[in-house]
Amino acid sequence: MTSPASTLDSSRPVRPGEELDAAALARWLAGAAPDFAPSPIDIEQFPRGFSNLTYLLRLPGDRELVLRRPPKGVKKGSAHDMGREFRILRALHARGGKVPRPVGHCDDESVLGAPFYVMERVRGLILRAAPPPGVPLTPAVMQGLSASFVDAMLEIHRTPLDAEGVRELGNPEGYVQRQVQGWAKRYRAAATDPIADMETLAAWLDANRPGEWGAALIHNDFKYDNMVLDPADPTRILAVLDWEMATLGDPLMDLGTTLAYWVDADDPPELRALGLGITALPGNLTRAGLWARYGALAGRPLGNPGFYYAFGLFKLAVIAQQIYTRYKAGLTTDERFGALIDAVRALAAMGNRVAAIGRVSHLAGE
Missing domain, CATH: 3.90.1200.10 (Aminoglycoside phosphotransferase (APH), C-terminal lobe)
Incomplete structure (x- = not known):
């Protein structure tokens, strides 16, 4: 049987044209979230989403964060408002809701070219269009x-x-x-x-x-x-x-x-x-x-x-x-x-x- 670790939602290399500036991101983390600011940062992308872009940030010490930002060519609105989504997470997390812990939000587009926010990764199983191997969905x-x-x-x-x-x-x-x-x-x-x-x-x-x-x-x-x-x-x-x-x-x-x-x-x-x-x-x-x-x-x-x-x-x-x-x-x-x-x-x-x-x-x- 496949181990639980192999059923976790997997990331892939970042698609061309959707790369992040790792050095700029590290500088921002150093100021906004010093506990998560070591260098280097290994960046991959979760390929499944159809709306905002979602990235996996691997840090030394087996720590992982998730970054979300809007795609290119969209008008700013509630579905792509990173500050709004971050505030919702913060409010629900404070109430003990089942959400990832938010880490920080950036509205300064000079950092990565668009607003973004960062949260801790919750490791686990995400069910997609096909049953994952080794998971008995009886x-x-x-x-x-x-x-x-x-x-x-x-x-x-x-x-x-x-x-x-x-x-x-x-x-x-x-x-x-x-x-x-x-x-x-x-x-x-x-x-x-x-x-x-x-x-x-x-x-x-x-x-x-x-x-x-x-x-x-x-x-x-x-x-x-x-x-x-x-x-x-x-x-x-x-x-x-x-x-x-x-x-x-x-x-x-x-x-x-x-x-x-x-x-x-x-x-x-x-x-x-x-x-x-x-x-x-x-x-x-x-x-x-x-x-x-x-x-x-x-x-x-x-x-x-x-x-x-x-x-x-x-x-x-x-x-x-x-x-x-x-x-x-x-x-x-x-x-x-x-x-x-x-x-x-x-x-x-x-x-x-x-x-x-x-x-x-x-x-x-x-």
């Missing part, structure tokens, strides 16, 4: 993990809104309308190819907005590959990563985004082909099961999940479109992004199917 493990997943989401949603570092994140009132109309606007700003299904889905979402269910701190990208798990017990969540899109808003919209990443075993081939994750493994909660568990733990009726799932699919399609647009403009060299326009089409078609049938599971054959 039905019992997947059942326990998916239950822990819902519990962790609800724990975040129950964070007091008046907590320091949380109350400054925004106004939750009118969140559903802002999200629906905002993502439609982002799509039109990034569109490269005419995709009628995207316009149809955007119009349906705007015409079928539900009332606000509640207000909470929401992660907005809550999925398995944004979690660090205990390699010895994969049902145990050590840390939640990637808080770049966190805000205050309707928690069911957060749940809808999660549903968009959640693939069921009986889903249509075009949805399974997107390789969104391993949620179709035996024992894992289905989308309907995830929705039901959240509702049972929340102690309140949630209503029909169809709108929220359709919104999540639309949002995911817009994100794919934005990344594809950067790729077409030559602002990233990552060849994975060249096929994302096909993902936009597939997600939009599935969103319209969900809108028509009004449910989140058993989608094939409709």
